[in-house]
Amino acid sequence: MYQELEPAEADRTVQAGSATVIDIRDPASYQTARIVDALHLNDTNIGKFLEEADKSRPLIIYCYHGISSASAAAFFVEQGFESVSHVTGGFEAWQQQSLPTQSD
Numbered sequence: 145m146y147q148e149l150e151p152a153e154a155d156r157t158v159q160a161g162s163a164t165v166i167d168i169r170d171p172a173s174y175q176t177a178r179i180v181d182a183l184h185l186n187d188t189n190i191g192k193f194l195e196e197a198d199k200s201r202p203l204i205i206y207c208y209h210g211i212s213s214a215s216a217a218a219f220f221v222e223q224g225f226e227s228v229s230h231v232t233g234g235f236e237a238w239q240q241q242s243l244p245t246q247s248d
Contacts, residue, residue, distance in 0.1 A: 146217035146228040151238045154179075154204050154231045163202040163227075168216050169235065175248040179206065179238060194223055202227040210234035 149157070157163050158179060165182040167174050174184040185193055203225055207213040213230035220228045231238060239245065 146214070146221050146230060148214075148232045149204065149229045150232050151241050151243055154206075154229065154238075155241075155243045157202070157204060157229075163204045163229075164197070166203055166205045166216075166220075167235075168205060168207050168212060173208070173235075177235075177239070177245045177247045179235070180244050180246045182206075197225075199223075199225045200227075202229070204229050204231065206231040206238065207234045209236055 158165055158181070165179050167178050167182040167184050168186070171184065171186070174182075178184070183193070203217075203220055205213045205216050205220065205228065207216070210231060210233045213234060217228045217230040233240075
């Protein structure tokens with residue numbers, strides 16, 4: 145099963161460098177603003193990620209509002225990842241709390 149993380153709690157984990165952060169939004173949104181060091185996953189690169197990822201390293205997944213990331217988190221659990229979380233409220237909640245972001 146996956147966990148739900150409030151944005152501030154997810155940020156503490158991101159700041160500690162102890163998790164891989166996954167952005168599942170569209171490419172334009174990812175380029176405009178994202179959580180620092182987030183990887184963008186989509187249909188074209190997820191296969192390679194699944195082959196190469198350390199499944200023991202925690203994952204934090206986010207989308208726009210925290211809805212799609214919940215089902216994505218369940219998917220990653222099914223793929224054998226040991227510790228999977230998603231950001232409650234998604235990137236919108238992250239930005240509302242003025243947490244760190246980066247852009248291209």
